[in-house]
Amino acid sequence: MAFFVEVLVGGLLAGVMYGLVALGFVLIYKASGVFNFAQGAMVFLGALTATGLEQQGVPLWLAIAMTAIFTVVLAILIERLILKPLLAQPPISLFMATLGLAFVIEGLAQAVWGNNARALDLGIPDVPLEWLLDSTGVGVSTFDLVASIIALALIGVLSAFFSLTKTGRALRAVADDTKAALSVGIPLERVLIIVWSAAGLVALVAGLLWGARNGVQYSLTLVALKAFPVLIIGGFSSIPGAFAGGLIIGASEKLADVYIGPMIGGGIESWFPYVLALLFLLVRPEGLFGDRIIRRV
Amino acid sequence: MFYRLSGQFRTSYYEDNRLIGEKLERTVFIATMLVASIAIPLVASPYLLSAVLIPFLIFSLAALGLNILTGFAGQVSFGSAAFMAIGAFASFNLLLRVPAIPSLLAFLLGGMCASAIGVLFGLPSLRIRGFYLAASTLATQFFIVWCLSKVGWFTNYAASGVITVQHVAPLGFALDNHVSKYLFVLVVVTTLTVVASNLMRSNIGRSWMSIRDMDVAAEVIGINPLYAKLTAFAVSAFYCGIAGALYSYAYVSTVEPDGFSLDLSFKILFMIIIGGLGSILGSFIGAAFIVLLPIWLNVFFSAMEHFSGLKAPSGITSNVELIIFGGIIIVFLVVEPHGLARLWQRAKEKLQIWPLSH
Amino acid sequence: MQNAIPPLLQLRGISLRFGGVAALANISFDVQEHEVRAIIGPNGAGKSSMLNVINGIYCPQEGEIVFNGEKRTRMSTRMAAAAGFARTFQNIALFQGMTVLENVVAGRNLKFKASLLEQAVWFGRARREEAAQREKAEEVIEFMELERYRKKVVSQLPYGLQKRVELARALAAEPRILLLDEPMAGMNAEEKREMCRFILNSNRRDGTTIILIEHDMSVVMDISDRIVVLDYGRKIADGQPKCVRDNDEVIRAYLGRSERVG
Amino acid sequence: MPQTRTLRRATVARKTRVDYLKLDNVQVVYNGMILVLRGVSMRVPCGKIVTLLGANGAGKTTTLKAISNLLAAERGALSGGSIHFEGRRVDDLGPEALVRSGLIQVMEGRRCFPHLTIEENLLTGAHTRSARRSELNAGLEKIFHYFPRLKVKRRLSAGYASGGEQQMCAIGRALMSNPRMVLLDEPSMGLAPQIVQEIFAIVRDLNQRERVTFLIAEQNATLALDCADFGYVIENGRVVMDGTAQTLKDSSEVREFYLGIGSGERRNFADLSKSHRRRRPFLSVED
Amino acid sequence: DQPEQYIPVLSYRVGPFAANGASMFSGLIDYLNLTNAKGGINGVRITFEECETEYNTSRGVECYERLKDRQGGASVIETGSTGIAYALLDRLPQDKLPMTTMGYGRADAADGRVFPWVFPLISTYWSQAAAMVEYMAQQSGGMDRLKGKTIVDLYHDSAYGKESFPVLDHYAKEIGFNLIKIAIPAPGIEQQAQWLQIRQAKPDYVILWGFGVMNAAAMKAAARVGYPREKMIGSWWAGSEVDTVPAGDAAKGYLSMTFTAPGSFPVLEDIKGTLYDRGKGNLSGDAKFGSVSHVRGIVIGILMTEAIRAAQQKYGIGRPVTAEQVRWGYEHLVLDEKRLGEIGALGLIPPMKTSCADHEGSGAAMVQEWDGTNFIPKSKGWVAGDRALVRKLAEQSAAQYAADKNITPRDCGKED
Numbered sequence A: 001m002a003f004f005v006e007v008l009v010g011g012l013l014a015g016v017m018y019g020l021v022a023l024g025f026v027l028i029y030k031a032s033g034v035f036n037f038a039q040g041a042m043v044f045l046g047a048l049t050a051t052g053l054e055q056q057g058v059p060l061w062l063a064i065a066m067t068a069i070f071t072v073v074l075a076i077l078i079e080r081l082i083l084k085p086l087l088a089q090p091p092i093s094l095f096m097a098t099l100g101l102a103f104v105i106e107g108l109a110q111a112v113w114g115n116n117a118r119a120l121d122l123g124i125p126d127v128p129l130e131w132l133l134d135s136t137g138v139g140v141s142t143f144d145l146v147a148s149i150i151a152l153a154l155i156g157v158l159s160a161f162f163s164l165t166k167t168g169r170a171l172r173a174v175a176d177d178t179k180a181a182l183s184v185g186i187p188l189e190r191v192l193i194i195v196w197s198a199a200g201l202v203a204l205v206a207g208l209l210w211g212a213r214n215g216v217q218y219s220l221t222l223v224a225l226k227a228f229p230v231l232i233i234g235g236f237s238s239i240p241g242a243f244a245g246g247l248i249i250g251a252s253e254k255l256a257d258v259y260i261g262p263m264i265g266g267g268i269e270s271w272f273p274y275v276l277a278l279l280f281l282l283v284r285p286e287g288l289f290g291d292r293i294i295r296r297v
Numbered sequence B: 001m002f003y004r005l006s007g008q009f010r011t012s013y014y015e016d017n018r019l020i021g022e023k024l025e026r027t028v029f030i031a032t033m034l035v036a037s038i039a040i041p042l043v044a045s046p047y048l049l050s051a052v053l054i055p056f057l058i059f060s061l062a063a064l065g066l067n068i069l070t071g072f073a074g075q076v077s078f079g080s081a082a083f084m085a086i087g088a089f090a091s092f093n094l095l096l097r098v099p100a101i102p103s104l105l106a107f108l109l110g111g112m113c114a115s116a117i118g119v120l121f122g123l124p125s126l127r128i129r130g131f132y133l134a135a136s137t138l139a140t141q142f143f144i145v146w147c148l149s150k151v152g153w154f155t156n157y158a159a160s161g162v163i164t165v166q167h168v169a170p171l172g173f174a175l176d177n178h179v180s181k182y183l184f185v186l187v188v189v190t191t192l193t194v195v196a197s198n199l200m201r202s203n204i205g206r207s208w209m210s211i212r213d214m215d216v217a218a219e220v221i222g223i224n225p226l227y228a229k230l231t232a233f234a235v236s237a238f239y240c241g242i243a244g245a246l247y248s249y250a251y252v253s254t255v256e257p258d259g260f261s262l263d264l265s266f267k268i269l270f271m272i273i274i275g276g277l278g279s280i281l282g283s284f285i286g287a288a289f290i291v292l293l294p295i296w297l298n299v300f301f302s303a304m305e306h307f308s309g310l311k312a313p314s315g316i317t318s319n320v321e322l323i324i325f326g327g328i329i330i331v332f333l334v335v336e337p338h339g340l341a342r343l344w345q346r347a348k349e350k351l352q353i354w355p356l357s358h
Numbered sequence C: 001m002q003n004a005i006p007p008l009l010q011l012r013g014i015s016l017r018f019g020g021v022a023a024l025a026n027i028s029f030d031v032q033e034h035e036v037r038a039i040i041g042p043n044g045a046g047k048s049s050m051l052n053v054i055n056g057i058y059c060p061q062e063g064e065i066v067f068n069g070e071k072r073t074r075m076s077t078r079m080a081a082a083a084g085f086a087r088t089f090q091n092i093a094l095f096q097g098m099t100v101l102e103n104v105v106a107g108r109n110l111k112f113k114a115s116l117l118e119q120a121v122w123f124g125r126a127r128r129e130e131a132a133q134r135e136k137a138e139e140v141i142e143f144m145e146l147e148r149y150r151k152k153v154v155s156q157l158p159y160g161l162q163k164r165v166e167l168a169r170a171l172a173a174e175p176r177i178l179l180l181d182e183p184m185a186g187m188n189a190e191e192k193r194e195m196c197r198f199i200l201n202s203n204r205r206d207g208t209t210i211i212l213i214e215h216d217m218s219v220v221m222d223i224s225d226r227i228v229v230l231d232y233g234r235k236i237a238d239g240q241p242k243c244v245r246d247n248d249e250v251i252r253a254y255l256g257r258s259e260r261v262g
Numbered sequence D: 001m002p003q004t005r006t007l008r009r010a011t012v013a014r015k016t017r018v019d020y021l022k023l024d025n026v027q028v029v030y031n032g033m034i035l036v037l038r039g040v041s042m043r044v045p046c047g048k049i050v051t052l053l054g055a056n057g058a059g060k061t062t063t064l065k066a067i068s069n070l071l072a073a074e075r076g077a078l079s080g081g082s083i084h085f086e087g088r089r090v091d092d093l094g095p096e097a098l099v100r101s102g103l104i105q106v107m108e109g110r111r112c113f114p115h116l117t118i119e120e121n122l123l124t125g126a127h128t129r130s131a132r133r134s135e136l137n138a139g140l141e142k143i144f145h146y147f148p149r150l151k152v153k154r155r156l157s158a159g160y161a162s163g164g165e166q167q168m169c170a171i172g173r174a175l176m177s178n179p180r181m182v183l184l185d186e187p188s189m190g191l192a193p194q195i196v197q198e199i200f201a202i203v204r205d206l207n208q209r210e211r212v213t214f215l216i217a218e219q220n221a222t223l224a225l226d227c228a229d230f231g232y233v234i235e236n237g238r239v240v241m242d243g244t245a246q247t248l249k250d251s252s253e254v255r256e257f258y259l260g261i262g263s264g265e266r267r268n269f270a271d272l273s274k275s276h277r278r279r280r281p282f283l284s285v286e287d
Numbered sequence E: 001d002q003p004e005q006y007i008p009v010l011s012y013r014v015g016p017f018a019a020n021g022a023s024m025f026s027g028l029i030d031y032l033n034l035t036n037a038k039g040g041i042n043g044v045r046i047t048f049e050e051c052e053t054e055y056n057t058s059r060g061v062e063c064y065e066r067l068k069d070r071q072g073g074a075s076v077i078e079t080g081s082t083g084i085a086y087a088l089l090d091r092l093p094q095d096k097l098p099m100t101t102m103g104y105g106r107a108d109a110a111d112g113r114v115f116p117w118v119f120p121l122i123s124t125y126w127s128q129a130a131a132m133v134e135y136m137a138q139q140s141g142g143m144d145r146l147k148g149k150t151i152v153d154l155y156h157d158s159a160y161g162k163e164s165f166p167v168l169d170h171y172a173k174e175i176g177f178n179l180i181k182i183a184i185p186a187p188g189i190e191q192q193a194q195w196l197q198i199r200q201a202k203p204d205y206v207i208l209w210g211f212g213v214m215n216a217a218a219m220k221a222a223a224r225v226g227y228p229r230e231k232m233i234g235s236w237w238a239g240s241e242v243d244t245v246p247a248g249d250a251a252k253g254y255l256s257m258t259f260t261a262p263g264s265f266p267v268l269e270d271i272k273g274t275l276y277d278r279g280k281g282n283l284s285g286d287a288k289f290g291s292v293s294h295v296r297g298i299v300i301g302i303l304m305t306e307a308i309r310a311a312q313q314k315y316g317i318g319r320p321v322t323a324e325q326v327r328w329g330y331e332h333l334v335l336d337e338k339r340l341g342e343i344g345a346l347g348l349i350p351p352m353k354t355s356c357a358d359h360e361g362s363g364a365a366m367v368q369e370w371d372g373t374n375f376i377p378k379s380k381g382w383v384a385g386d387r388a389l390v391r392k393l394a395e396q397s398a399a400q401y402a403a404d405k406n407i408t409p410r411d412c413g414k415e416d
């Protein structure tokens, strides 16, 4: 039983980290109905730039701040060079453009910073809290707590932003019908820059936390893979959904790996979350919290 | 100027339904086929045949398969590599376990296996749509690759799950050199391309497209979405399966399940998006783009270094190539978001009215 | 007189709710074969929903549908198609990526019999069928005067023409019952007249039964045989044009005093 | 500061009273190939209502989109001519800037945001206004006053609303921006007769009380001409006729093709005979 | 003009494994440049051309076909990628071109009778697994002491990850230790659950047969559950700076196998002095100089030049040799301590000797430890497992392959 709880808690904490990555996807999807293939590259770029600067002798906090500014600049460039010319085009074309963007970002990041694997130390210890381990036998580290708090804070702020502010409403309008959004005078340019900056900043946060976990290297782009099933379960367009989906995937994936995996040969983590997500979809085709799919004639 | 359609009248619907409508295009097509089947094998270097043209044709076929599903029937899938894997491993096992099975039949049955599994994994599409469906096809991709590598039987209990395919001679035509492999691939791909064009101009093709464009209306005019979607999955998986068999038997010959990774699936998807969704020609153009462009960039940069005598710091060139590749994708999409095939079509239309501008 | 022939389609006590909001409440009416039956009512009255119930897109919570003597609690979309229902939509539901011709031929898809394999090799039945159906489709295209646009992708056609293509697609199916949801919206008088001509031609020449939703009262009054009036889910009148026109409740709920009719 | 800006605008407007909105020889090409407008010139005086008539495919929608600069999103572009609004050249101004300067378009085919509720849809219309919550509420109330049906359905996702409800929502959304000039593309489409009357009453009302200028592309020519001061008729991408509403009403072509009155009386729609003259009555332009 | 010997370099400097690939192929190029700087191989200059494969099979095949016939024909191919190596397997006999797969690829290719063109030099995966067991036995005080112990094999769930199975299974059965295999599906960025399982099993050793980010993630997770890194032994592809640096402090004490010894050797000094100090080094950024991957690349280069040298010895000194002759060279490598000393690589790799039948040459490996900044040798010298066992397994497997593919094995007795 204790072991079960331990695995469960471990899964939930992993889920928080997945949710963090998924959040970046949700932002862009919510604002433009597009699946942003470059999100993984942005996670990589963010973490790499911050550590790269740090290794040049810049203090960590300053490095992070500089990276954040750089992220906004990048968002502006993306808007100018990609999104604006591709205004109101089919989502699949935009999806493809984000792929091109992913290549550019990956190439750029590695050309500038090289392809060394680096360690990133945020100064947050990642060993289980003694007292918690002793009293309950469950290993939760300060790092986990910080990650969870950051994730919750981001989710709270972004949800509020989307549902309460004028810009949030405008974003959803753009995703629904870009041309109509233009016609009512929504400043598409600014709105898109805001979203892509936000997605970039979320990617930076995810990159820093994941980078502190596993080091800063190319494989950070792969954490995006973990976001897929999370997105399906939570719904592509729901911010709290990203969090809930993360928890569900994290917990069930770990439990399945421990309890079902050995029976059928192991390594089921590769597909289990997807199959689980698929089952969820069969019941709710728009995910748990996603926008309802409106089909009306 | 020379590209004129005037003076070509069609006098029957048979004629108007022809595969390639315009006379000029027909001529061009026949010429291309002649060059591809006679001139190229005679003059092309082994490098061109075995490292460029064969993979290009095979990927075109896979892209065509995915285009049937995604471009024509509107069901985005990230699982095409898995169906290629099924085609490859099914053919391998058939040839291994069924005594004296003709290899062509084994390939065909391999494609059919992919088809059957495709139908199975296509079932969720009846309820799930769009990017949700796309993301859920990842389940197919990962599950199948996992299965193939976990169940020893599929790989004939090879220690590490790697299989080396048999030497085959379909219809007595031994696939033991570049030319024979190329010709075989060319014949298969051409045949299947013709079949795909036939499907597209028939009722089933229209059913697929109507499901893609407006599924409610399609149902209202009597199209069975179940049938339309599942046939699309079946045909698409069949094409991918055959492509997978060709990939292993006419191209790399030693394969492992992990070789048919998500990356490959994505690559095929990119081919059809950049080439043009819902365009047969687009599948080929897209495959050419994704397969050939990185090679050209690589060759170009090597030549640049060679001639200029400058040596860029190692690793930089590779990254620059990647950046340029991504940049070109974006530029082409900005010029024509519907893909290269549409760009080509527009160029053609411009030629038709040339020198007038409108 | 009408009692002698049983109606082709009967709707009995249809109720349809969306999460507590009643879009249709206990609606009953019938449709005789070969007649032009209009449904009118204010916006949001439930007219489109009614059509959706008739051809099976919505599933009513209560009531039954009797078609051709057969009773059922709901239609299925495909069964309806097979039984000869064709339809146009209020928000155009054409296949936007296909050409006009393909759209119209797709309207005839139930007439195709060739198997997948035959289609794949483009041989025998598939080839013959394609030409034969194409010929029929061309007749419709010619009739609807769409020849010039035959090979145009519909998404680039102006609104009015798209409406026309949609009607062509429906007519191509040689339907027994044609459900039309505001086929003449966005057209000028002359264009409406043409649409009326197409519709009535089909009605008189081929005996197609027509159920029509339309907000242009002059059109409705001119071409329909009987009219049902819905008002926010209720049926408030049912009868011949002149009776409906003078019905006080209809005037209050829908027409408005100043509407000049005829 | 905002005050001075309005003041300046007002003076500009007064100066250019005659040509509040001015199109000169506007040409539009789609996809770099399809020439749709072949030189459209028109003038909309300040505070007037102008209607735009034309058969299906004549280019009404394209004209309106050219004005509000929404062509780019459909791969269309102005290939010639110029557009002035309030004396300023606006053909390179973004749609957002236009809305800010008071010109808004109601697009053809409803185009509500399906996942937003009716109320949220209306609020997006006020995006360019920096209005306080209470002002917004007042704006909403005004729209609900115009269209009581929307108030009932305010919490419904627009995607589920009926066609007519969506149309009201689209019009209401545009009005939420407090425009000084509105381009209406087929406002009556899909609306019940009573509401159509209502719409034109609103147009007249706004025009008279708030001096809002209107350019209306409308197929219900009877109502449109009743309400308008001037009218333009376009065919095949060219203006083929213009004049005061009364002149147009009196023209036999307009009577026949747009008002449906043949040889002096309204023709019955059940009359199956083809009209003796086919479409494109004014000019026989090449196809 | 100086005679030239051409070697195509199929490298990957972008993509998922760029961090490894970039240093490794720079190492190779550095050594080739060093050789040239010293006048080539008996006066024969080495020319080379690089082609980017992105570790992608299809592109690797293209590079191979593009480069193999250039400049008078390739001498030897080394791809650094299992997938590409497999894809080339069938092409080599036709092109009569030898391929080295140093430390990866098919273990049974060590049987040169069935795989005449493939050289899994120094040590194969199977030798590695055997050496691992041998090392654990040494630490425990004898093979029999392993009996009853628990060993976890945490492996990358791919063909690569399963390479160790035949050998480990064999030992587990023979010695009687408890082998628990736990798969980590790629990419393996999250291993919390697996490490909880490991902690529960209380293994005496954890074998980390990992790849890519999975390795750093494993060390981090081990730290979180408190499993001592000193008891983790990685495979050699889980044993370079790329794997340990990202894990930060968590990597301290971690052990891994290697077929190139860590530390400083004359040949490295030579490269530094001749190339890097003059700005001619191939690495971008000197930080990676002497890193594990870099050194492995250098070793590839050493073996290439030695094979060519051997071939010249037989077929004509100071003249370029054909690929077939290079193969002969690879089959007659004698890198004893004397020769290694001459190259400046004494102790860098185990002494080795190849033959027609034995394409591996050594089969020994070393255990190294990460001290937080550097790898340092841990085992006393080179460790080799049960060579006879590994050879037997390889021969069995190769025979099976020969049967499947209708290959008649060469008769090595008849060749010189």
Ligand SMILES: Nc1ncnc2c1ncn2[C@@H]1O[C@H](COP(=O)(O)OP(=O)(O)OP(=O)(O)O)[C@@H](O)[C@H]1O
Pocket (backbone or CB within 6 Å): C155, C156, C157, C158, C159, C160, C161, C186, D030, D031, D034, D036, D054, D055, D056, D057, D058, D059, D060, D061, D062, D063, D074, D108
């Ligand atoms: N995106 C587009 N691409 C190509 N051609 C287009 C496009 N949009 C419109 N057209 C063409 O432009 C012409 C004018 O269309 P427009 O929509 O302006 O007509 P309209 O007068 O508004 O007609 P309706 O009354 O039917 O709405 C039509 O012939 C149409 O085919």
Ligand SMILES: Nc1ncnc2c1ncn2[C@@H]1O[C@H](COP(=O)(O)OP(=O)(O)OP(=O)(O)O)[C@@H](O)[C@H]1O
Pocket (backbone or CB within 6 Å): A296, C018, C023, C041, C042, C043, C044, C045, C046, C047, C048, C049, C050, C090, D153, D156, D160, D161, D162, D163, D164, D165, D190, D192
């Ligand atoms: N799927 C649905 N979910 C929720 N409400 C719906 C749905 N479909 C229709 N409604 C509601 O039912 C009512 C009737 O809609 P319907 O489309 O039938 O109206 P209508 O009579 O066709 O109106 P119009 O003339 O404006 O087209 C509307 O108020 C609409 O909001």
Ligand SMILES: [Mg+2]
Pocket (backbone or CB within 6 Å): C047, C048, C049, C090, C181, D162, D163, D164
């Ligand atoms: Mg309706």
Ligand SMILES: [Mg+2]
Pocket (backbone or CB within 6 Å): C158, C159, D060, D061, D062, D108
């Ligand atoms: Mg229009």
